[in-house]
Structures are given as C-alpha cells and as structure tokens.
Amino acid sequence: NAGVTQTPKFQVLKTGQSMTLQCAQDMNHNSMYWYRQDPGMGLRLIYYSASEGTTDKGEVPNGYNVSRLNKREFSLRLESAAPSQTSVYFCASSSLAGGPRKGQETQYFGPGTRLLVL
Amino acid sequence: LAKTTQPISMDSYEGQEVNITCSHNNIATNDYITWYQQFPSQGPRFIIQGYKTKVTNEVASLFIPADRKSSTLSLPRVSLSDTAVYYCLVGDRNDMRFGAGTRLTVKP
Numbered sequence: 001n002a003g004v005t006q007t008p009k010f011q012v013l014k015t016g017q018s019m020t021l022q023c024a025q026d027m028n029h030n031s032m033y034w035y036r037q038d039p040g041m042g043l044r045l046i047y048y049s050a051s052e053g054t055t056d057k058g059e060v061p062n063g064y065n066v067s068r069l070n071k072r073e074f075s076l077r078l079e080s081a082a083p084s085q086t087s088v089y090f091c092a093s094s095s096l097a098g099g100p101r102k103g104q105e106t107q108y109f110g111p112g113t114r115l116l117v118l
Numbered sequence: 119l120a121k122t123t124q125p126i127s128m129d130s131y132e133g134q135e136v137n138i139t140c141s142h143n144n145i146a147t148n149d150y151i152t153w154y155q156q157f158p159s160q161g162p163r164f165i166i167q168g169y170k171t172k173v174t175n176e177v178a179s180l181f182i183p184a185d186r187k188s189s190t191l192s193l194p195r196v197s198l199s200d201t202a203v204y205y206c207l208v209g210d211r212n213d214m215r216f217g218a219g220t221r222l223t224v225k226p
Contacts, residue, residue: 004161035216042205042216043162059215090161106152109161 002026004110006091012116013081021076021113023091031094032074033058033107034066036087043090049074081117089113122206127221136193138220140206143187151182151189154205156219162205166191196224 007022025032030051035043035058045058049068063085065077074093078085090112094105123141130136142151150169154162166173168180168189179192193200205219 040218042218044216092161106164106167107154107162109163112159112161 004091004093004108006089006110006113008113009111010114010116012118013078014118015082017081018077018079019081019115020078021089021091021115022073023075023110024073025091025093025108026072027093027095027108028071029093029095029108030071031105032068033092033094034064034074034076035090035092036060036085037090037112038087046076046089078115081115083117085115086117087115089115122208122215122217124204124206124217124220126218127223129223129225130196131225132197133195136196136200136222136224138191138193138204138206138222139188140191141188142206142208145186145208149208151180151186152207153178153180153189153191154207154216156203156205162216165204193222196222198224198226200224 004025013019033048034046036046037043044060046060046064047055047058047066049055052068052071055066055068067075091110092107094107150167152167153165155165156162166175166178166180168182170182170186173180181190201222201224203219203221205216
C-alpha cells in the first residue's frame with residue numbers, strides 16, 4: 001500500500017514551457033486535491049475533485065488545469081509555466097468518514113513535487 | 119469560512135509538554151477541528167481531529183472548550199523528532215485553509 005504517490009519529485013522548467021504533475025492513490029479514496037506551498041507559508045488549495053468525473057477550483061486556480069483521469073489518478077497541468085509558479089506541489093486524497101458534520105475527512109498527502117521555473 | 123490564528127513559532131525542550139492554541143472565532147456549528155504536522159520536505163500528516171471537549175490518541179490530545187472558539191493541541195513529553203510545523207484547520211474538504219502554522223522547535 002503506497003498511499004499517495006507523485007511524479008516527478010523534482011522538475012526545472014523554462015518560462016512558457018508546459019508540464020503535467022501526476023498523482024495517484026491506492027486507498028480507494030473519493031476525493032483528491034492539489035496544493036502548492038511556497039517557502040515559509042502554509043498550503044494553498046489549487047483544485048480539488050470530490051469524486052471521479054468532477055473537479056472544482058480552490059483558492060489559487062489561475063494558471064493551472066486538472067484532470068481526474070479515474071478514481072486513482074488526479075493530474076495537474078501547467079500550460080505555460082511562469083516563475084511565480086515555482087513552488088512545492090502536494091497532492092492529497094481523502095475519504096469521507098461519514099456523518100453530516102464537516103471536516104471529518106482526513107487528508108493523506110504525497111511526498112510533493114518541487115518545481116522550479118526559470 | 120472559519121479563519122484560524124496560531125502562534126508563528128514556539129520553542130520547547132525535550133521531555134516537556136507542549137500546548138499549541140488555535141483561535142477560530144467564526145467556527146460553524148458543523149465544523150470539525152483538525153491538526154496536521156509537517157516535517158521539512160514532506161507532506162502534512164494528520165495528527166488528531168475533534169468536535170468538542172477532549173480527544174486523545176497515541177500521539178496527542180486535543181482540548182476544545184464549550185464555545186469551540188479555540189482549541190489546544192497538547193503534545194506530551196516532546197522529543198527532538200517533534201520539531202515540525204503544526205497546522206490547525208477548521209472547515210470542510212472544499213475549503214481547507216492551512217495558514218502559516220506554528221513552527222515548533224524542540225531543543226535538547
């Protein structure tokens with residue numbers, strides 16, 4: 001059981017280049033998320049997918065697109081990378097614990113992808 | 119959206135108990151309170167979650183007063199390996215705001 005895996009671990013891009021960050025989970029979770037974390041700051045939600053076939057914007061979606069390929073995989077694409085997108089990107093997944101109250105889901109995070117845009 | 123406020127940093131020594139308090143004045147009736155831990159170069163890891171009163175697991179305790187406007191994460195007898203950033207979150211999966219967290223440094 002690998003949990004949440006991310007590829008690549010590290011990537012250097014030139015401004016204007018495109019790339020796709022891959023994420024997969026083997027815990028049969030319904031929800032998946034993409035965050036970015038800038039130095040010394042907390043995580044900010046980029047996009048999330050509450051279930052297979054659905055995606056929604058988070059706090060900082062501009063410059064990104066996502067695809068929920070199937071229940072296991074959730075990819076993040078940068079169409080035209082900019083230096084402001086230099087960050088560490090984390091993928092996470094969660095499964096609703098049940099009940100009407102919010103915040104019951106525990107998120108499981110991947111190891112992160114370090115992206116440097118020159 | 120329930121905004122959370124935590125101290126930016128805290129120092130402690132090995133073997134001491136550490137209490138980190140989080141303020142969340144606008145918490146909604148149905149919101150749970152969740153704490154995560156993050157080591158350098160790793161993704162956050164779930165520590166504990168609660169709704170009211172006290173919750174305890176093998177890692178920590180979470181104290182939540184009756185008005186639920188704050189919560190306190192308690193780490194018993196910390197060790198050097200507890201040096202990390204601790205995040206308090208309130209809300210649901212569609213609106214998880216991590217904030218800057220509390221950077222805990224445990225000294226020998």
